[in-house]
Amino acid sequence: MDSNGDGIGDLDGIRERLSHVAGLGVDAVWISPFYPSPMADFGYDVADYTDVDPVFGDLVAFDRMLETAHGLDLRVIIDWVPNHTSSAHPWFIESASSRDSAKRDWYTWRDPAPDGGPPNNWGSVFGGSAWEWDEGSGQYYLHSFLAEQPDLNWRNSHVAAAMHDTLRFWLDRGVDGFRIDVAHHVMKDPALRDNPVNDQPLHDLAKPHGDYDRLIPVHSKGHPDVHGVFAQLRTLVDSYEGDRVLIGEIHEYDWPTWAAYYGTHNDELHMPFNFSMLYARWDASVFSGLVGDLEASLPAGAWPNYVLGNHDEPRLVQRFGAIAARVAAMMLLTLRGTPTVYYGDELGMMQAHIRDEDQQDPWGRRLPGAGRDGCRTPMQWSADANAGFSTVEPWLPVVDPDGCHNVEAQTGDPGSMLELYRRLLVIRRAEQSLRAGSFTPIEAPDGIFAYCREAPDAAAISVALNFTSEPATVNLGRGTVLLRTGTGGSEAVDGGLTLAGAEGVMVRH
Secondary structure, X not given: OOOOOOXXXXXXXXXXXXXXXXXXXXXXEEXXXXXXXXXXXXXXXXXXXXXXXXXXXXXXXXXXXXXXXXXXXXXXXXXXXXXXXXXXXXXXXXXXHOOOOOOHHHEOXXXXXXXXXXXXXXXXXXXXXXXXXXXXXXXXEEOOOOXXXXXXXOOOHHHHHHHHHHHHHHHHHOOOEEEEOOXXXXXXXOOOOOOOEOOOOOOOOOOOOHHHHHEOOOOOOOOOOHHHHXXXXXXXXXOOXXXXXXXXXXXXXXXXXXXXXHOOOOOOOOEEOOOOOOOOOOOHHHHHHXXXXXXXXXXXXXXXXXXXXXXXXXXXXXXXXXXXXXXXXXXXXXXXXXXXXXXXXXXXXXXXOOOHHHOOOHHHHHOOOOXXXXXXXXXXXXXXXXXXXXXXXXXXXXXXXXXXXXXXXXXXXXXXXXXXXXXXXXXHHHOHHHXXXXXXXXXXXXXXXXXXXXXXXXXXXXXXXXXXXXXXXXXXXXXXXXXXXXXXXXXXXXXXXXEOOOOEEEEEO
């Protein structure tokens, strides 16, 4: 929420609305970057890791927000961007000042190739070359994303030490953990070898990246040395009292490669985000297969997680449909592991259509159709002007044409998406089998994804999800229906249980 009437959400606005988050029944919030930044990429180009951009408030506002969150038993996870800084960061300004700068090696600088072009063929995720020519020093510098986001050189021990200090700054203030942006990018091939040409079709779970997909980025990210970086970070956060968490943004679709980020002995990331479901085809066999593959790939003792939406992807209802979104909610909140809910998905918020020429997202301006503005529109609190988000026109448009996709309209409505999320989270908290139980698939007809969650000395919970539009019957045994995503209520069952099309059901045994 915008607390000061400039059309942009801020830390005081978050603080004022934390009661809604706590009322959902979740345990933590993850907050996107709020650091000082020129905003070339909406704060992911950091100019100072240990302060707050005035557009969002100041350190006092952050501390107030953190205190309020902790008073509501909410943990606070903040975004940390280790792969790159802003080109306006003092470190880079000094690095670019001279080839003899003490911080020259804090970033990756290289002479031109023999033909005068970039040192290798690496591409930027946002399009074009990953190398930017610097006329002043006669060298190129590396940027995996925008030219305004030069990559840090984590092979320099001074960089690692300085970045560790930025973590300590926030840990000392009391934050509970970090979501690590593009975590798998921080270590590259030290020889800077060319990436091979990609002659294979795009992985069916991956998001298209246009020209970037021409090459396989085996040398420009994910070098095995990255695991040493995360082992050091884990040691650092584990040195603090209480529970502190490291969550990594890892876009890997090879399960063993993804699972390696937990560490050999669960000594790296607590969780590498699992993005496998974001672009999966809405089909019961596909999703049951993804869950089975994940469970089989986990190192002993590792804790799984599931993501169905975030600030880089089209809204959940855009990808799966408004009706399927209810089934998706039950799946997300009943699978084994930690679920992440993107703000507004608990309302079924819709994707905004923003024309290419109106995009504020730099990716959308460079690659038509790739813009992420449509999923970043203001949180909708009421049907009032600007959805109760701001007293002025907000930085992106509100998308609530029927006045029903907001907190005020859905609160107390038993058929609303918001109340479904609340009931699911109440049940999740109440049932030990859902919080910490095992996962076992249940044989079911085509189109149905069914599974059982069990914990010692606790009632077992079975879940059946109908991915089709047609009614179907599944045998879940004897028990009592706890919740349907459709219109049904509590009922005793013994054997066959009929689900309506696009309905999910939970049964307690």
